[in-house]
Amino acid sequence: MFCYAQSGERLLGLAEAGLPKDVTVQHQGANIPRLTRTLIAFWNNGEKSIVGDDIVATDRLRVRFPDGSQVLAATVVKQTRDVCQVEASQTLGKPAEVALSFAFLDADDGAIVEILHTSEKSHGKIFGTIKGLPKGLREVATVGDRSSSSAKTMLTALMSPRKFALIVVVAGFLAFAWGAYALHSDLGSSGWAQFATVGGLFYMTIGFLMLFLMRQKHPKALHMKEFD
Numbered sequence: 001m002f003c004y005a006q007s008g009e010r011l012l013g014l015a016e017a018g019l020p021k022d023v024t025v026q027h028q029g030a031n032i033p034r035l036t037r038t039l040i041a042f043w044n045n046g047e048k049s050i051v052g053d054d055i056v057a058t059d060r061l062r063v064r065f066p067d068g069s070q071v072l073a074a075t076v077v078k079q080t081r082d083v084c085q086v087e088a089s090q091t092l093g094k095p096a097e098v099a100l101s102f103a104f105l106d107a108d109d110g111a112i113v114e115i116l117h118t119s120e121k122s123h124g125k126i127f128g129t130i131k132g133l134p135k136g137l138r139e140v141a142t143v144g145d146r147s148s149s150s151a152k153t154m155l156t157a158l159m160s161p162r163k164f165a166l167i168v169v170v171a172g173f174l175a176f177a178w179g180a181y182a183l184h185s186d187l188g189s190s191g192w193a194q195f196a197t198v199g200g201l202f203y204m205t206i207g208f209l210m211l212f213l214m215r216q217k218h219p220k221a222l223h224m225k226e227f228d
Contacts, residue, residue, distance in 0.1 A: 002050060002105075002130055003138045004042035008122025011035045027072050032118050035072075038063075040126070041222050042100070043080070043110025045138075050105045052085075054131040061128035065096040069119035074098045079111035080221045086111035100128075108219040162211070169207030176200025 012025055012035040025032050040063060044050050055061050065071065074088040085103040098115055115124070126137055179196030 001044070001046040001135065001138060002042065002133055003045040003140050004040060004126055005140055006038060006040050006123045008036065008038045010122060011037050011116075032070070032072070034118055034120070036117050036119055036122055038115045038117065038122060038124055039077075039112055040115065040124070041110065041112045042126075043219055043222060044105035044107055045140075047107050048132070049107075050102075050130060050133070052102045052104060055101070056129040056131060059127065059129040061100040061126075061130070062091060063098045063100065063113075063115065063124040063126050064094075065117055065119040065124045066121055067096060069117055069121075070095045071098055072116040072118065073114075074116075075114045077112050077114045078222060080109045080219060084109050084111070086113075088113045088115070098124075108221070110219060110222055112222055165207050165210035167207075168203050168210065172200045172203030172205075172207055174200070176204065 025035065071090050074090055076086050076088050079086045083103070084105060087101045089099050089101075091097040091099045096117070096119070098113070100113065102111070126139070128137060130137075175196045177200070179193045179198075179200055182193035183190065183197065
């Protein structure tokens, strides 16, 4: 199974307005409205090797950003083994697209690609068909834009699935602790105390189950703090 995860952040400029009028940033002599960084980790999550020649020629493995944006650079910043020969390059004639290739990926082999671009979106869309993988490409995690200041994006980041699970665990523990204390000190109604104790145990169990299901899925060799 071919899996991937994404993380993005805006390094310069705002999503909608771009850079302030009195600030100019250039790339190869041309002005750019903003600078966005996207990290894409991909790996073989199965037991069978994936050979680069199995990528269908008419539907190559690629990352695409919205029309009107421009890819400035694409770099392989980490790979599990050099012999996998992972490469990332801008697609000729398509300024908003990056082509990905590799010689082969054994189990848990993969790479992390850094893409600098001008898109308002901090994440791209990954396309491609690999023979022998009828389920296609599977996205297992997406980390939100770390640099956006909008209230909606900040709320989304704060309420990421992992953080939400931690909140559930903490809330369950507090409810359980209060219920247990109330039962032993005759505080309040015993019915409410029993309800809080049982409910707290239930929520702690749900929270820990969520954390278990969301445990790190990518190979340890590809770990970067941006994917936490």
